[in-house]
Amino acid sequence: MPFLSNINCAMPSGNFYPFNVPSFKNGIKLSLPSNVTFFVGENGSGKSTLLESIAEKIGFNLEGGNRNHNLNTGVGINGNQNALTQYIQLTWTPRIINKGFFMRAESFFNFASYIDEIAKNDPKPNEFYEAYGGKSLHHQSHGESFLALFNNQFQAGIYILDEPEAALSPARILSFMSMIHQLEQSGRAQFIIATHSPMLLCYPKATIFNFDEQGIKKVKYTETEHYQLTKNFLENPQVYFRHLFKED
Template sequence: MVLPMTGQYLRAIKLLRNEIGENSRSYPFSLPIFSKFDELEFDSCVTIIVGENGAGKSTLLEAIAVAWGFNPEGGTRDMKFTTQDTHSNLYEYIRLIKGVKKPNDGYFLRAESFYNVATQADNYGVSDYYGGSLHLKSHGEAFFATLMNKFRGKGFYLLDEPEAALSPMRQMAILSRIHELVENESQFIIATHSPIIMAYPGAKILQLSDNGIEAIEYEDTEHYRITKQFINNRESILKVLME
């Protein structure tokens, strides 16, 4: 079941293949997912992007974020800083197809550069919007405080591996927070490896692989199957791994 949209801010993205030209053999266009995708629809208020390491999840999410106007390292659209300019130029070759409504809020939460965003929040004097300085919290508490305090609803939110610093209990709490925001006309696109987060009821799950990008059911994801198999057969699997 795909969740009906209450706040459809991004309807789809199109790859401007004719403009790629000689870049088609270079990164990120050399990734298998870009050889078979021309348009990608976001027709659910929660879209989950899954795939193996290196499949292009973060690259795709980053391109959407930068094309939307977010800082490549994360934060709000008002954050203008660069610690290290390492983002790809994919954003120059995609077209965002937006909905009629405009979001009142937005955020790009990126696990690998969140420390830099926390520093800028202090420098900009906006830490109060996060519930206090993020550097005075543990890494996980800082993530959790951002979702609880900074996300206000009626927003467009991009999350790149939000589970990176969160315990399983906090991940379940995040599911509840996402649901509150969805009911308040928000849209999420989330790249994750977490079977907990990707279990959000009714989310559309997009799997990135050598076969391209395809919708997949939760129970068919490798993350679910391997986690379930390991928990149910822990001793036998560990024995094989340790031999």
């Protein structure tokens, strides 16, 4: 059974960001029946905004990390960096989980730099880096650093991930899916992931929420645009090329 079972939010009055994002127009009422949940949708559809607000509500820093990582990122509206956070209501079963990690691909560089700063003041930096793959995340390739973080930091708790596939090759995405499977099958971990990856989306028995102008709706994997467009393109790329590269 997932730790976080429901996400609800009634939108305040006023036509301002992020409450004017079309996918939020009917409010937010999501039930999470499985340990792996995906948020999908076009850029700007609101999936990362909602993901951030969940992470901040739990107590994670929005630059990334667990509750003990304190990157100095400033404070926004009503003490929150994400304006949606104060309106979000989270329902936990059976108890509130404060262990886990928030990871966002776009701020991973800042997080890696923050870890290096901590290591400088650690009396045993080599041992400190064991928790991050044995060396600075900056001294690993982008994909290697992502997997080093996943394999060493992900053990038990709730993991909020924004486009974790960004630096991963197809083979590394499969490795990541294997890691997710081991943790979520143990009943010790729950994952909420915003992604554009059709490979990652096909994770067995995952719950998928699609964000678009009609709101947020639970969908099947084969109903996602990510699956349909990728499948159609790979089956007949020339059809797309004729349209994309046509002469004016």
